Structures are given as structure tokens and as C-alpha cells.
Amino acid sequence: MARKFLPKVITSNHLLEGDVIYFSTDGEWVRNISQAAVFLDPETAHRKLDEADLQRNIHVGAYLADALLDDEGKPKPVHFRERFRTLGPSNYFHGKQAGN
Amino acid sequence: MSKIVRDYGFDRNILTVEDFISLATLRQGVEKPVRLDLGNDENPDGLQPYFCWLEMIRIPFPDFNDGRGFSLAKRLRQLGYEGVLRASGYLIADQYRMARLSGFDEIEIDDLLAARQPEWLWQSQVIKKKLSYQDRLLKTG
Amino acid sequence: MYKYNDFDHAFVRTRVAEFRDQVDRRLSGSLTEEEFKPLRLKNGLYLQLHAYMLRVAVPYGTLNSRQMRQLAMIAEKWDKGYGHFTTRQNIQYNWPKLKDVPDILDALADVSMHAIQTSGNCIRNVTADHFAGAARDEIEDARITAELLRQWSTDHPEFQYLPRKFKIAVTGSPNDRAVTRAHDIGLRAIKDSEGSAGYEVLIGGGLGRTPMIGKVVRGFLPKEDLLPYIEAILRVYNLSGRRDNKYKARIKILVHETGIEELRAEIEKEFLTRKAEFPGINPELLQAIEQDFAAPIFNKLSVDNHVARVAHDKEFREWVKNNVARHKIPEYAIVTVSLKPVGGTPGDATAEQMRVMADLAETYTHDELRVSHEQNIVLPHVPKAYLPKVYDELKKAGLATPNLGLLSDIIACPGMDYCSLATARSIPIAQDIAKRFDHLQLERDIGALKIKISGCINACGHHHVGHIGILGLDKAGVENYQITLGGNATEDAHIGSRVGPGFSAEELVPALERLLKSYLQLRESPEETFYKCYNRLGMDPFKEALYPHLKPKQIKRDRA
Ligand code: SF4
Numbered sequence: 001m002a003r004k005f006l007p008k009v010i011t012s013n014h015l016l017e018g019d020v021i022y023f024s025t026d027g028e029w030v031r032n033i034s035q036a037a038v039f040l041d042p043e044t045a046h047r048k049l050d051e052a053d054l055q056r057n058i059h060v061g062a063y064l065a066d067a068l069l070d071d072e073g074k075p076k077p078v079h080f081r082e083r084f085r086t087l088g089p090s091n092y093f094h095g096k097q098a099g100n
Numbered sequence: 101m102s103k104i105v106r107d108y109g110f111d112r113n114i115l116t117v118e119d120f121i122s123l124a125t126l127r128q129g130v131e132k133p134v135r136l137d138l139g140n141d142e143n144p145d146g147l148q149p150y151f152c153w154l155e156m157i158r159i160p161f162p163d164f165n166d167g168r169g170f171s172l173a174k175r176l177r178q179l180g181y182e183g184v185l186r187a188s189g190y191l192i193a194d195q196y197r198m199a200r201l202s203g204f205d206e207i208e209i210d211d212l213l214a215a216r217q218p219e220w221l222w223q224s225q226v227i228k229k230k231l232s233y234q235d236r237l238l239k240t241g
Numbered sequence: 242m243y244k245y246n247d248f249d250h251a252f253v254r255t256r257v258a259e260f261r262d263q264v265d266r267r268l269s270g271s272l273t274e275e276e277f278k279p280l281r282l283k284n285g286l287y288l289q290l291h292a293y294m295l296r297v298a299v300p301y302g303t304l305n306s307r308q309m310r311q312l313a314m315i316a317e318k319w320d321k322g323y324g325h326f327t328t329r330q331n332i333q334y335n336w337p338k339l340k341d342v343p344d345i346l347d348a349l350a351d352v353s354m355h356a357i358q359t360s361g362n363c364i365r366n367v368t369a370d371h372f373a374g375a376a377r378d379e380i381e382d383a384r385i386t387a388e389l390l391r392q393w394s395t396d397h398p399e400f401q402y403l404p405r406k407f408k409i410a411v412t413g414s415p416n417d418r419a420v421t422r423a424h425d426i427g428l429r430a431i432k433d434s435e436g437s438a439g440y441e442v443l444i445g446g447g448l449g450r451t452p453m454i455g456k457v458v459r460g461f462l463p464k465e466d467l468l469p470y471i472e473a474i475l476r477v478y479n480l481s482g483r484r485d486n487k488y489k490a491r492i493k494i495l496v497h498e499t500g501i502e503e504l505r506a507e508i509e510k511e512f513l514t515r516k517a518e519f520p521g522i523n524p525e526l527l528q529a530i531e532q533d534f535a536a537p538i539f540n541k542l543s544v545d546n547h548v549a550r551v552a553h554d555k556e557f558r559e560w561v562k563n564n565v566a567r568h569k570i571p572e573y574a575i576v577t578v579s580l581k582p583v584g585g586t587p588g589d590a591t592a593e594q595m596r597v598m599a600d601l602a603e604t605y606t607h608d609e610l611r612v613s614h615e616q617n618i619v620l621p622h623v624p625k626a627y628l629p630k631v632y633d634e635l636k637k638a639g640l641a642t643p644n645l646g647l648l649s650d651i652i653a654c655p656g657m658d659y660c661s662l663a664t665a666r667s668i669p670i671a672q673d674i675a676k677r678f679d680h681l682q683l684e685r686d687i688g689a690l691k692i693k694i695s696g697c698i699n700a701c702g703h704h705h706v707g708h709i710g711i712l713g714l715d716k717a718g719v720e721n722y723q724i725t726l727g728g729n730a731t732e733d734a735h736i737g738s739r740v741g742p743g744f745s746a747e748e749l750v751p752a753l754e755r756l757l758k759s760y761l762q763l764r765e766s767p768e769e770t771f772y773k774c775y776n777r778l779g780m781d782p783f784k785e786a787l788y789p790h791l792k793p794k795q796i797k798r799d800r801a
Contacts, residue, residue, distance in 0.1 A: 018338065089659060090658055091586045091672070165279065171476045178515060195402075201399075233393060237468070239523050240523070
């Protein structure tokens, strides 16, 4: 049986800054996963990924990442790798968790 | 259409598939000077007797990441091949210097790449040929 | 130490300008990301999990105080105030911005440094014994060969697009501190029966997904044949190495699939072609390199104050016992500065600490520092008379942890805290282990022990050759850690064996505690190290300690 499709967000790294970014509903790249567009079916997710992928002068290596919706309907990471990407390293208070 | 990159700039490529023969054909014997298409996985061992018949050897680069052609060119030169060595396919301007130092004389690229990486860019690599650790390390004369 | 000549300076500056231009062309679209990636990698620039990462070459791990201060400056100006020293004797910055990288490279060039070929499918920065020039057992200073290879491999036109990365390590001593058996090429300086100098050449070692110990391809290679022979190895590899599968592209797989005999024959044949027209190395250049590595003039100062301090200061004595090694000159010592404070990140040093080490090197130790593959910093020539002063300064800077070669001297790769290839984190594991055993106060009792941790199968943390190796994996979306036992990274290199099913992050430290407590019970005497004890008894008793609730059969099944 095919596995149930989990909602997806599009994420990548910013070409100039290198940091983690997400594709938003209005086709912009944003830094906070809570503002990321969520795709509920595979077709839309892949079509949007192709669209995002065209902006290669802005970002490097976009892909689809699993997401869950919180009580307010905002996306949250599922896998621990994606969770770390929303935060930063665990040995120092650096990266997104420190607000940069 | 394709272009030939040489030290002095771009030329139009005038050769077609018919102007080249395969290694298998060559090994059957030749009666006049020919041009050889040598695959980057083919072994040039035993080719020396044919060298004087070979006007040109063309080596393909299916992908710019595939560096076999550089070693193949160097091996041919070290075996004594003195004719024209042409690289053809996907090489980028930043590799021109490597290609020249490995023994190639020219590179055949398609027009699309030539548009994205124009003549001046390839030519800017020419002077860097002199900046070679390998040449410098060796005894001269 | 090697000093850049005009050519080196011109070359490095040209490369910086070239990279600046390549960055611009990537932004303008003249270079695609696919084309740009190998170019940035050849200049040490990765794109990691949270940011870019710049890996700076410290050739064969040697640097002077001026260079170390510049590394500190770069950490403060363009990064977050620290750097990470790696198992490849390099330093990595975790937070540079793409637009700043050309400026950072220029700042490195100001002090005769670069980031060339610290990544990518080319010949990587050559590594060497971190005690070279100071060790007692040395036949010759490995760095002369390493520097020659640095120059030869730098921008070698034929070998910039190999099937995969290629690592060369050199040792000048019979005691192998450079892990030459785990490199694509390992070179060991030896003398033949007539006393002429040459190398034993090993190929096909490597860790990663398929760990292999290097095999001897040439028992004795005369010195003058070094470059043509290495070129022959590289050419055979470049032409025949697999390009269809990234995990099968290293030369170790070629050795494995072709067989060492057949490969040797191919290499020897290529070597003869190459040698026939090889004109030899320019003797002036070689001499210049040799002179640059001439030993400093050693002053034989009285060792009285050192002896006195050892006699009355227990902490100092402990540090000397663990972190200070014998030097070839009796009045001197080799100091290893531990970058492994309990609970810290293995291999990290702050800009401030880098400056302290630079000052010490300049004032007391002939202006030389080394980066070891065990992620520590070595002061290779310290007069014993200065040991007390050096110790006091290090201690003030938090750099005198007396744990060298002990449990908390852990090698850990960056893992999923930084690395985009990681399957689990490794740094927090190292921190937890060190903290737990510090709390138990067992480290000293346990004695010599090498724990090595990698955050994925690529094995940058050398887990295969740790006495205890730990490999972090992703098991159905949870971090999971596999333990291997009995690895060895020395001249008797050996790949450790996997014991059984992995542990969660929470279970791991208690499991290690059981393991090491049972070692303390099992050993014949305190002199019998964990490694020796393991070799005497085999895996079973240790397996039982790790998996007290599992029946032996079940363990076997889970392992399969
Ligand atoms: S072992 Fe894996 S996780 Fe660790 S640094 Fe290497 S690639 Fe990254």
C-alpha cells in the first residue's frame, strides 16, 4: 500500500547567505518555516518545486520536506534533520534559534 | 552547430562525423591520413605504429565532471603522439587551461555553451597556462 | 617551515582573483550551480546545513604564530569567533557568507595560506605526522615529501576531475601517527638494505562505507621516482576508477575489484612510460624545501625548574604525563594542547585561544604549531625549562585539560549540527560521554582509550579505527548509534567490528558505562588497556555488557 502523503513545504539554502529558506505562498523565499506554503497533494508539491527551482540565482538545492500543521495551521518540521534546520546547531546558540 | 576554441579565439567547426573513424576501423589498417574518434574508456595501447597516419585524435567529454579525457590525452602525448588532439563535448571555460596542459590543442563546444561562456572568457584562461607548479618543479633543459 | 616564494604568492593570489570572478559568474548565470559547485569545492567552500562552510588548508598541519593569529582574525571578522580543527589537519569556519569568501581567501593569502583542494574530486591537502621534525623515532621529516606533493598536486591539470576525492598521507617514522593505512595513498619513509632512502607505498586504504586497510603496492620506491610513480597511480585510477556510483568510486574499490597484483602491473607499466620522459625534479627547488624544514637551533636550557615543578605540583605532573611527549632532544618536549575540554566541542578553539597558542609558539617554542588529526594542537619544540610557563598560560585559557589519549580525548566529526550529509549528531554524544565519565571520575582509571564518533557512514570521525567507534544513523526518523569495538589507527591499523543493534541517544552513554565498567573488572592489571583486554578476550564479554537483556543468539541475529 502506498504510504499516506504528508503535507510538504519547499525548502532550500540561500545562495548568497547560505542559510535555510522556505518557499512562501506568494512565491517568495522566507526564513521562517511558519510562513512557508504548505502543499497537500503530490502534484501541486512537485509543480511548485519546479517553479521554485527556476529561481536558481537566489537559492541552491530546493527540495520537498515533510511538514505537520500545528493548531494554528502553521507548518512544523517532521524529521529531526528538518527540525535542526529550523533551529541551528545544538552545541552553540547560533543560527536561527539566535535570530540570525 | 559547434565552435572550436583555440588559444587565439573561436573558430567555426567544419568537421562532421564522417571525417572521423573509430578505433576498430583504424585497427583494420589505413592507407591515408585519418582522424580518430577515441572513446574516453578506450585503451590507446599499441596505437604507436598508427601515430604517423593520425591527423587528429578527438576525445569526448560526456560531462565536464568526467576527467578521464585529461589522463588519456596525457598518456597519448607521453606515448609520442604529436598530431592534433581535440577535446569535444562538455568542458567549461575554467577547464581550458587544464585541457591545454594535459596535451589538448583545441576544444569543440556547442553554440549554447559558447553563448553562455563567450570567447573572451576562454581566452582569459590562456595566460594562466604559465602558472604551473608541475612545470616549475621539473628540471629544465 | 616552508616559506612561500614569489611563485607561490603569485599562484595563490591568482586563484583568489579567479574565485572572485567565478562567484560573480555564478551570480550572473554564466556558470550554473552544477558547474560552480566543483569550482567552489576546489576552493574549500561547502554549502552545509545552516550555512556555507570554508575549509582552510593547513598543509601537513604546520603553521606559525602569524598564521594562527590570522585564523583568529578571520574567525572574528567573518565568522562567529571560533574555528573547528578537523581530522584532516585543517580548520573549518562554519558561518561564512558567499560574498565574503573571496576576501577571506585574500586574508589567508596575506599569511601564505589558502583553501585550495580541501574539497572536491581532486588530490586533497596532503597530511603528515604531526610530530614530524620533533619525534624521536623519525627517519626523516615527512613534511619535505608532503610539501613536494603539495606543490605537485596543486592545480595538477590532469587530476582535477577524478572519480572521487583522493587523500595522501606521509609518515617519516615507523610509528605511524598519520594513519597512512587509511588513505588512498600512504607513504612511509624507509631505507633499503643498502641504506638508501625511499618509501613504502600503500594504496587503497580508506574508511567510509566500505572501510579498507591500505595494501603495499611497492615495497621500496627510490626517492627520485616518487612523482612519476604517484602520477602513474593517479592516471590508472583516473582512467579506470568507477564513475557510475559515488560509493564505489574511491581507489580502494578499484584495488578490491581489480586485485592488487593486476593493478600493480598496470601502475608499473604506466610508471615506465612516465619515467622514460620524466626529467627529474629541479634540485634547487628540492633543496630550498629541505632547507626550510631544517631543524631550529635548539637551546639546551637547564631543566631544573621543570623537574622541581613536577615534583611538587600534582596537576602539572598529570598534564606532563598525559599531554607531553618525548622530543628527539632530551632538553625538549612535544606539548599537545587539548581542544577537548570536558563538555566542549572536540576540535573547536575560540579566536582568543588561538591567540594564546600563537603567543606561546612565538615566545617559547620556535614559532611553530601543528594541527593533529586527533583535533588537537601541537607545540612541537618546547624547551622543558619553559614547560611550567606554557602550562600556566594554557591553563588560564582553558587549554590545559590533561586528557590526551584518554576517554574524553574524543574525535568527533561535525555531524548533524553542521554537516548536510549527516544522518545523526555526533558533537552532543561526545559532550555527554565526557561529562558522564567526568562525573564518575573514572577516566584516569580507565586509562588509554580512543573513542571516535562519525555522524554518518562517510566516517570523517574515523569511527572504524577507534577502540570504541560510534556511528550515528537515522533509524526511522530517530537518531541511532552503532558501536564498533577493536579498531586501531596506528601502524597495526585494524577495522573495528560492529557489536550489535544500535542505541538511542539516551541509551548510548549508559551502555558505554556498562561496557567500560566491565572492562575495569575484566582487565588483568591497570596496565592492560581496553584495547589489549578486548584483543585478549574477544568481543563476547563486552557484548554481554552492552546488551545485558539480550540472549547471545538474538544479538547475532540483529547484527546480521
Ligand atoms: S562523517 Fe558524515 S556527518 Fe560526519 S562530517 Fe563526515 S560527512 Fe558529515
